[in-house]
Amino acid sequence: MEKFAVDINGFYGEFGGAYIPEILYDNVETLKNSYLKVINDPSFQKEYNDLLRDYVGRPSPLYLANRLSEKYGCKIYLKREDLNHTGSHKINNAIGQILLARRMGKTRIIAETGAGQHGVATATVCALMNMQCIVYMGKTDVERQKLNVQKMEMLGATVVPVTSGNMTLKDATNEAIRDWCCNPSDTYYVIGSTVGPHPYPDMVARLQSVISDEIRRQLKEKEGRETPDYVMACVGGGSNAAGTIFHFIDEPGVKIVLAEAAGKGIDTGESAATIHLGKLGIIHGSKTLIMQSEDGQIEEPYSISAGLDYPGIGPMHACMAKAGRSRVLAVTDDEAMQAAFELTKLEGIIPAIESAHALGALDKMSFKADDVVVLCLSGRGDKDMETYINYAP
Numbered sequence: 163m164e165k166f167a168v169d170i171n172g173f174y175g176e177f178g179g180a181y182i183p184e185i186l187y188d189n190v191e192t193l194k195n196s197y198l199k200v201i202n203d204p205s206f207q208k209e210y211n212d213l214l215r216d217y218v219g220r221p222s223p224l225y226l227a228n229r230l231s232e233k234y235g236c237k238i239y240l241k242r243e244d245l246n247h248t249g250s251h252k253i254n255n256a257i258g259q260i261l262l263a264r265r266m267g268k269t270r271i272i273a274e275t276g277a278g279q280h281g282v283a284t285a286t287v288c289a290l291m292n293m294q295c296i297v298y299m300g301k302t303d304v305e306r307q308k309l310n311v312q313k314m315e316m317l318g319a320t321v322v323p324v325t326s327g328n329m330t331l332k333d334a335t336n337e338a339i340r341d342w343c344c345n346p347s348d349t350y351y352v353i354g355s356t357v358g359p360h361p362y363p364d365m366v367a368r369l370q371s372v373i374s375d376e377i378r379r380q381l382k383e384k385e386g387r388e389t390p391d392y393v394m395a396c397v398g399g400g401s402n403a404a405g406t407i408f409h410f411i412d413e414p415g416v417k418i419v420l421a422e423a424a425g426k427g428i429d430t431g432e433s434a435a436t437i438h439l440g441k442l443g444i445i446h447g448s449k450t451l452i453m454q455s456e457d458g459q460i461e462e463p464y465s466i467s468a469g470l471d472y473p474g475i476g477p478m479h480a481c482m483a484k485a486g487r488s489r490v491l492a493v494t495d496d497e498a499m500q501a502a503f504e505l506t507k508l509e510g511i512i513p514a515i516e517s518a519h520a521l522g523a524l525d526k527m528s529f530k531a532d533d534v535v536v537l538c539l540s541g542r543g544d545k546d547m548e549t550y551i552n553y554a555p
């Protein structure tokens with residue numbers, strides 16, 4: 163990762179940085195100065211990799227989806243993050259950050275969650291490591307991702323429903339930051355995506371980079387080469403996408419295609435298509451593209467998918483999209499839902515609605531018969547069953 167690596171001040175080109183209240187300065191500074199040392203330490207790496215193998219079930223399979231491949235006229239491999247313990251890629255990051263928090267002497271863990279997958283992953287690791295866990299979640303998401311709320315509570319976490327704004331991920335993040343400001347000494351904030359102040363975007367990308375590390379090895383075994391023609395992923399804040407592309411960014415032969423949530427359509431005023439619609443601003447400690455009004459007020463995002471319903475975007479993705487290194491497609495609710503039903507019918511896999519946005523992008527592309535495509539299936543659809551059952555196009 164040379165060209166799009168974060169710089170010493172936490173910037174990816176003009177995006178990123180650490181815009182934080184004074185009270186959090188010491189916390190963020192300590193984290194910034196220690197995260198690379200800790201995560202590169204051989205004893206940390208051993209503990210982290212042992213848990214990824216024995217607790218999460220990694221490596222996740224790289225599955226050649228034959229019937230899906232036939233439909234789109236190329237060779238499509240699915241990176242099965244849906245098969246991880248707790249059902250998505252979020253556990254890779256939660257384990258890494260909570261191991262780090264423990265080494266920093268923190269005893270209280272807080273997190274924000276949208277779809278509930280990051281909340282469940284965090285609550286799971288807190289149970290495993292006997293740490294107190296508080297998860298902030300917008301009330302809208304508490305209702306549409308009920309199963310995950312029940313799981314977090316069973317795991318011993320306190321779930322705090324947030325009633326400000328449109329009661330989704332942005333609002334949950336605001337509350338988590340507020341909590342952190344009130345409890346800076348004993349509390350570690352586990353951010354669930356490549357967002358927030360530096361060093362979070364880089365740290366989360368590194369903790370998710372196991373995804374592309376495995377893809378390289380698995381492709382070598384299956385195709386005789388380590389690099390595909392395309393890598394594809396959905397992008398909310400950008401963590402599964404960052405992990406999927408991490409070890410391919412400096413390979414010009416690998417095309418990067420990301421799918422963001424167009425909601426009811428990017429021109430309808432009801433979407434979360436931040437890269438298409440966003441303008442430069444600061445949100446949750448980071449300078450990035452944000453959906454905002456003419457006078458700089460954040461516009462409430464909308465997506466059927468709780469995990470993509472965010473008005474900002476990780477600074478790394480803003481930078482890569484602006485530079486033309488990634489191509490970002492906007493996929494509507496309906497397109498994602500159709501793609502989810504299609505995968506279920508063709509391959510017997512019910513995806514998370516977030517991941518279904520990446521699948522929905524397939525229809526907007528044209529492939530050659532010998533193209534090798536790796537698409538990150540970031541999560542499973544259990545949490546979304548009610549939405550699938552009640553869906554009427």
Ligand SMILES: Cc1ncc(COP(=O)(O)O)c(C=O)c1O
Pocket residue numbers: 250251276277278279280354355356396397398399400401402403468469470514516517540541542
């Ligand atoms: C299954 C799944 N995929 C994707 C996302 C989006 O997050 P990110 O862009 O950080 O991968 C979420 C968020 O909750 C999720 O649960």
